[in-house]
């Protein structure tokens with residue numbers, strides 16, 4: 001490997017720009033130390049951990065400005081487990097899925113379960129966005145708020161002309177806490193905590209509308225479908241209301257999550273967070289546009305993600321080499337999504353990232369390219 005040493009003056013204060021897991025703020029680590037004695041190593045069935053879960057649930061509802069009756073569910077497994085849970089207990093007959101990258105494709109695959117009718121797919125080339133259109137008989141419409149594999153963000157709007165009672169189910173995994181939206185436009189907004197929330201993986205959360213709860217309870221009572229207990233949304237609703245999970249959660253993950261939610265709320269909530277991610281990502285897109293050897297992968301500015309910036313490099317410069325050299329200098333996890341296979345850097349500009357560190361990152365990339 002080519003040995004290039006970055007001058008300290010160029011280095012970001014924090015070199016973590018991954019798209020998940022992502023930067024954890026020092027205050028979050030301190031919260032683990034502080035919470036160590038009375039939370040870590042104690043029962044999740046007892047008051048201290050249940051209070052922590054309650055604070056997270058009410059904190060998220062406040063952050064998302066939850067409309068009346070919406071509630072926050074949580075369960076073990078991360079967003080990938082939510083897809084399977086939805087196939088068992090949320091989709092009644094058929095879903096309509098937007099497929100614009102690897103993550104949205106995974107939900108479409110889960111929704112192709114043998115007991116369901118094949119999903120109606122709307123596919124668009126990776127790097128572009130698209131919107132779902134009404135399909136008679138579709139009872140769930142599913143799309144990602146941010147497609148993390150490509151860096152495309154979508155808008156949150158109910159599908160006009162959808163059947164009565166159809167649910168809008170949005171993958172907010174990498175968007176939640178970093179992009180503003182109107183929660184009344186959706187029924188479930190599910191996500192894992194290792195992106196904007198700077199926590200660890202292994203749990204999922206979902207802001208859930210009364211209509212979605214009603215669907216979950218109706219399918220539980222009437223579908224006659226076999227549902228494994230760990231993926232049973234009915235059980236997840238019951239446990240969440242008791243500030244619990246069916247089986248043991250990672251308490252450290254909850255502490256990190258709680259600290260981040262309180263940090264966001266204390267700074268001005270989702271509008272503040274969204275302005276910050278927009279500022280960081282905009283620096284990268286503007287740089288990629290004015291630099292001779294880079295272009296934003298996502299052509300249309302309106303589709304460009306504020307939380308995951310994908311930057312293509314000219315053939316003459318190997319992005320993977322740049323990323324490798326930066327990694328040796330403490331700037332990590334900015335490789336392109338492995339299955340996308342592009343000559344690209346993918347940079348997480350989540351809310352924890354300091355916009356000034358994006359300036360330093362850009363200077364660092366330029367330094368390396370100049371030396372190559």
Ligand SMILES: *Cc1c(COP(=O)(O)O)cnc(C)c1O
Nearest residue numbers: 078079080103148173174192201
């Ligand atoms: C990271 C990610 C997932 C997967 O989350 P897991 O916690 O690994 O299951 C799903 N969807 C999107 C949009 C993501 O960014």
